[in-house]
Amino acid sequence: MLLKIKFTQQRRVRLAQGLWLLSWMAVMWGVIIFCLGVYLKTELLRRAEVMDNSEIHVVPNILMMVGLASIGTNWVASRACQDSLDATRFPRWKVFLLAWFAVAAVLCCLLIVVVVLSYALQGSLEESLKVGLRNGIRFYKDTDVPGRCFQKETIDRLQIEFRCCGNSNFKDWFEVQWVSNRYLDFTSKDVKDRIRSNVDGRYLLDGVPFSCCNPASPRPCLQLQLTDNSAHYNYDYQSEELNLYSRGCRQALTDYFMELMNSTGPGVLSVILIQLSVCLSLRYLQTAVEGAMALEDPEGDSEGFLLEKGVKETLEDLKANALKMLKFGQVDPNAAEGSSEAADAEKAEKTASPTPAS
Amino acid sequence: MVLMLVKFDLKKRVKLAQTVWFMYWFAVMAGVLVFSMGLFFKIELRKRSELMDNNESHFLPNLLILMGLITCGINAFGGKICYDSLDPNKFVKWKSILKSFLVLCVVFNGLLFLTALMCFLMRIPLQFTLAEGLKNGMRYYKDTDTPGRCYMKRTLDLMQMEFRCCGNDNYRDWFEIQWVSNRYLDFGAKEVKDRIGSNVDGQYLMDGVPFSCCNPSSPRPCIQNQMTNNTAHYSYDHYTEELNVWKHGCRDAMLSYYGGMMNTIGALVLLVTVLEVAVTIGLQYVNSSLSTLANPEDPESESEGWILEKTVKETFTDIMATMKSMGKGTKVEEGGEAVVTTVS
Numbered sequence: 001m002l003l004k005i006k007f008t009q010q011r012r013v014r015l016a017q018g019l020w021l022l023s024w025m026a027v028m029w030g031v032i033i034f035c036l037g038v039y040l041k042t043e044l045l046r047r048a049e050v051m052d053n054s055e056i057h058v059v060p061n062i063l064m065m066v067g068l069a070s071i072g073t074n075w076v077a078s079r080a081c082q083d084s085l086d087a088t089r090f091p092r093w094k095v096f097l098l099a100w101f102a103v104a105a106v107l108c109c110l111l112i113v114v115v116v117l118s119y120a121l122q123g124s125l126e127e128s129l130k131v132g133l134r135n136g137i138r139f140y141k142d143t144d145v146p147g148r149c150f151q152k153e154t155i156d157r158l159q160i161e162f163r164c165c166g167n168s169n170f171k172d173w174f175e176v177q178w179v180s181n182r183y184l185d186f187t188s189k190d191v192k193d194r195i196r197s198n199v200d201g202r203y204l205l206d207g208v209p210f211s212c213c214n215p216a217s218p219r220p221c222l223q224l225q226l227t228d229n230s231a232h233y234n235y236d237y238q239s240e241e242l243n244l245y246s247r248g249c250r251q252a253l254t255d256y257f258m259e260l261m262n263s264t265g266p267g268v269l270s271v272i273l274i275q276l277s278v279c280l281s282l283r284y285l286q287t288a289v290e291g292a293m294a295l296e297d298p299e300g301d302s303e304g305f306l307l308e309k310g311v312k313e314t315l316e317d318l319k320a321n322a323l324k325m326l327k328f329g330q331v332d333p334n335a336a337e338g339s340s341e342a343a344d345a346e347k348a349e350k351t352a353s354p355t356p357a358s
Numbered sequence: 359m360v361l362m363l364v365k366f367d368l369k370k371r372v373k374l375a376q377t378v379w380f381m382y383w384f385a386v387m388a389g390v391l392v393f394s395m396g397l398f399f400k401i402e403l404r405k406r407s408e409l410m411d412n413n414e415s416h417f418l419p420n421l422l423i424l425m426g427l428i429t430c431g432i433n434a435f436g437g438k439i440c441y442d443s444l445d446p447n448k449f450v451k452w453k454s455i456l457k458s459f460l461v462l463c464v465v466f467n468g469l470l471f472l473t474a475l476m477c478f479l480m481r482i483p484l485q486f487t488l489a490e491g492l493k494n495g496m497r498y499y500k501d502t503d504t505p506g507r508c509y510m511k512r513t514l515d516l517m518q519m520e521f522r523c524c525g526n527d528n529y530r531d532w533f534e535i536q537w538v539s540n541r542y543l544d545f546g547a548k549e550v551k552d553r554i555g556s557n558v559d560g561q562y563l564m565d566g567v568p569f570s571c572c573n574p575s576s577p578r579p580c581i582q583n584q585m586t587n588n589t590a591h592y593s594y595d596h597y598t599e600e601l602n603v604w605k606h607g608c609r610d611a612m613l614s615y616y617g618g619m620m621n622t623i624g625a626l627v628l629l630v631t632v633l634e635v636a637v638t639i640g641l642q643y644v645n646s647s648l649s650t651l652a653n654p655e656d657p658e659s660e661s662e663g664w665i666l667e668k669t670v671k672e673t674f675t676d677i678m679a680t681m682k683s684m685g686k687g688t689k690v691e692e693g694g695e696a697v698v699t700t701v702s
Contacts, residue, residue, distance in 0.1 A: 143577035156574035160519060183578045185592035210580040213569040215515035218502035219542045221569040233544035 002307040007288040009299045012085070015288070019081045019281045026074040026274045033271055034067025036264050043260060047253065049154050052131035055124045059261060062114045063268075066107055070271065073103055077278055084289050087298055097286055104279050111272050118261040125257060129250045133167045140209070141180040156211040164252035165212035165245040170226075172248075177202040178209060208244060217242040280306070361666040366647040368658045374647065375443045378640035382437035385637050386430050388630045393426025395623050402619065406612070408513050410491035418480045422623070425473050429630070432466060435459070436641055443644050456645050463638040470631045477624030481617050488609050488616075492526045499568070500539040515570035521615065523608035524571035529585075531607070536561040537568060567603055576601040639665060 007015070041060035048054070080097065083089040136155045142148040159165055166172035184191050184203055194203050206227040213221035222243050225231035284304040291302030307314050366374070400419035407414055439456065442448035498510040518524055525531030543550050543562055554560050565586040572580035581602050584590040647663035666673050 149577075152577070153574045160574070179579055180577075183592055188592075210569045210572045210582070211574060215512045215519070215570060218508075218511070218539075220538050223569070233542055233547075 002305055002310060004303050004305040005284065005288075006301055007284075007292075007304050008301050009292070012285070012288050012292065012302075015281065015285050016081045016084050019278070019285055020078050022274070022281060023074045023078040023081065023278055026271075026278050027071050027078070029267075029271045029274055030067050030070030030074060032067075032267060033070065034064055036267060037061070037063030037065075037067055040260060040264070044257070047158075049151075050129060050132040050136050050158065050249075050253070051125075052128040052135075053124075055128065056121050056257070059114060059118050059121065062110060062117070063264070066110050066114070069103070069107055070275065073100065073107065074275075074278060076100060077282055080282065081285060084285055087293055090289055090293070093286075094290075097282070101279060101283070104275055108272050108275055111268050111275075115265060115268055118264070122254065122258060126250060126254050129253050130167065133249055137167060137172060137178070138176055140176070140178045143180065144182065156209060158249060158253075159209075159211040159245070162249060162252040162256065163214070163245050164247045164249035165208060166248055167250050168248040169246065170208050170212055170244050173208040173212070174204060174206050177204060179203060179205070212244045214242050214245050219243070360662075360664040361669060362664055364643065364647075364663045366661050366663050371644075371647055371661070372444060374640070374663075375440050375644055378637060378644055379437055379440040381633070381637050381640060382433050382440060385433040385630075385633055386437065388633055389426050389429030389431075389433055391426075392429060392627060392630055393423055395626065396420070396422025396424075396426055399619060399623060402616070406513075406517070408510065409495050409517060409612070410487050411494050413491060414487050415480075415483060418476060418620070421473055421476065422627070425470060425627075428466065429470070429634070432463065433634075433637070436463070436637060440641065440644060443648060446648075449648060453649070456641075460638065460642055460645065463634070463641070467631060467634050467638060470627065470634060474624050474627040474631060477620050477627060481613075481620060484616055484620075485609075485613055488612055489526070492609050492612075496526065496531060496537070497535055499535075499537045502539065503541065515568060517612075518568070518570040518604070518608060521608060521611040522573075522604050523606045523611035524567060524604040525607055526609050527607040528605065529567050529571055529603050532567045532571070533563065533565050536563060538562060538564070571603040573601050573604050578602070 037060045040063065041057065044051070044054075044057060044060065076096070077100065080093050080100070083093060136151050136158075139145075139148040139151040140155055141152070143152050181203075186192065186195075191203060194205075195201050198204055205224065207224035208226065210221070210223060213223065222232055222235065222240075226244075227237050229235055229237055283306055287306075288302050288304035291304065292298055292300065295302060309317070396419045399422065400416060403410075403414050403416060403419065436459075439452050439459070442452060495510055495514055498504075498507040499514055500511070501507040502511050540562075545551065545554075550562065553562050553564065557563055564583065566583035567585065569580070569582060572582065581591055581594065581599075585603075586596050588594055588596055642665055643663040646665075646667075647661045650661045650663075651659050668676065
């Protein structure tokens with residue numbers, strides 16, 4: 001027997017009550033995880049215009065799924081322990097509990113996967129933002145093209161809210177034409193010069209939109225002729241720090257989302273801990289109550305344990321059971337040999353699921 | 359003739375006491391709500407006190423905080439009384455002070471109603487404070503090197519961006535003050551010398567606004583400088599251009615923000631007042647039903663409950679008579695002494 005504990009009737013009742021409370025707490029945590037997932041998804045959707053793909057959405061999707069599943073699972077656990085003290089109602093839970101342990105183990109694995117993914121997908125998020133922002137900056141001037149007419153407003157509000165400028169930095173604005181042709185006087189010399197000096201006939205400026213301006217700067221914002229020191233009094237392009245936002249929007253958005261996902265980390269870890277403790281307690285309760293029901297005096301002492309035999313023996317038992325189930329369908333011993341390798345692989349999967357906490 | 363007479367037996371009394379106890383706990387939470395609303399309002403005023411020239415009156419949030427605390431206290435006490443009313447032994451000790459407690463509750467409800475009224479009325483002084491404060495704030499926009507005022511520029515810029523407003527009444531307010539610091543003006547340039555020369559006070563005024571006035575919804579890149587000069591920009595008409603900069607003035611924007619907040623708080627305080635009146639009436643019923651037991655020894659006997667023992671008019675005349683007699687009590691003594699001295 002693995003980790004056996006003696007249980008008196010009173011201890012069993014206490015365990016059932018404690019477990020009932022614990023499982024309701026776990027239901028609450030499941031709700032919290034679900035809400036975290038919804039919040040993360042909403043934030044990602046809000047900025048969907050500057051993101052190219054939606055790979056990163058897998059993190060909030062899994063969080064929401066796990067949240068819902070955990071609510072259901074733990075509610076079932078609370079019903080099970082309500083019935084556990086009633087000898088007539090408990091036996092029907094026997095098969096359910098086996099499935100329950102499997103589901104709880106899968107949930108814990110998924111939660112760990114979420115934590116890993118939230119770090120692993122950072123690169124993909126950056127790539128997606130890079131492409132999305134590049135397009136946004138390119139289409140900034142197209143306020144008269146249907147489908148792109150809100151890019152200007154989106155990028156302006158993004159730069160103001162996240163206090164960033166351009167994709168990697170403000171020089172990204174020097175490389176695109178962000179002033180629409182509608183507002184350029186093609187008869188003026190300055191415009192004609194600029195357009196001629198550019199290969200693609202674009203009007204490029206060493207200037208940025210107003211949304212790049214930093215309110216913390218001590219001087220009124222300088223947006224145009226940024227590289228020309230003589231165009232502005234007492235201005236040095238190389239040493240001017242506070243005039244515009246120095247961060248790029250890709251960096252700003254990545255930092256924001258990473259922070260959001262990291263802050264869900266402690267919540268997820270505590271859900272894993274609570275789920276594991278519910279699992280353990282339910283296993284103890286199940287074995288203790290079953291032991292008590294097998295006695296002549298149902299109110300007597302019984303033993304609760306995690307596994308009936310040692311870990312190794314339980315694994316071998318499961319292996320044997322699985323082989324037996326497979327052997328029922330096998331006629332040819334040669335085919336049996338070939339398929340026993342496949343059976344080995346299946347066994348490895350099966351042994352992983354019913355032993356959640358050992 | 360009693361006001362709103364209701365007959366009570368034991369079960370009804372118990373139910374009444376339980377209901378009123380429950381309502382008292384709601385009222386305690388309502389008191390916490392009033393307290394937190396006062397705190398929230400205070401914090402919001404502090405956040406923008408720079409823009410109001412640090413002149414804003416904190417009277418209303420302080421009053422809300424005080425009333426919230428008193429509400430919590432009174433209702434917790436009332437709840438305890440209700441809880442004890444179910445047990446005749448415990449209730450005896452409360453019997454004596456219950457009448458004065460009820461009078462206190464009525465006075466307190468009146469004060470709460472006045473607080474709600476204040477929430478709606480304090481909008482007017484706030485309007486004047488905001489107008490003054492914003493005008494001064496704009497004047498100090500350029501003073502980013504003066505200690506004590508160096509953050510005014512950032513505060514104003516952030517406020518204009520957040521509230522989507524420009525200037526005090528509208529964007530032209532920026533044309534009337536110098537918002538570019540002298541540190542960044544080239545006094546050797548002809549243009550600067552012309553502008554300063556043409557102004558009586560030697561100020562550098564321009565028909566331009568800071569970048570924080572720009573509206574991101576505009577289809578064209580923001581035009582901040584030379585706004586009144588149509589020829590300075592291609593395809594630009596100063597009179598018909600609508601989306602370029604924010605149209606609203608910041609005084610109106612802030613006033614509607616704070617006004618909305620005060621209206622909401624006022625409405626909530628009114629609701630709390632209604633709840634308080636309800637629990638006071640409930641407590642009065644508990645009090646009257648427990649004092650009129652048909653058989654004082656038997657807790658299961660019938661009793662009656664009411665709001666006022668006599669009609670409103672009679673109660674009012676009673677109160678006036680009591681007050682007059684209290685006033686006459688001192689007068690009669692003096693008159694009596696005078697009579698005595700004249701007699702003797």
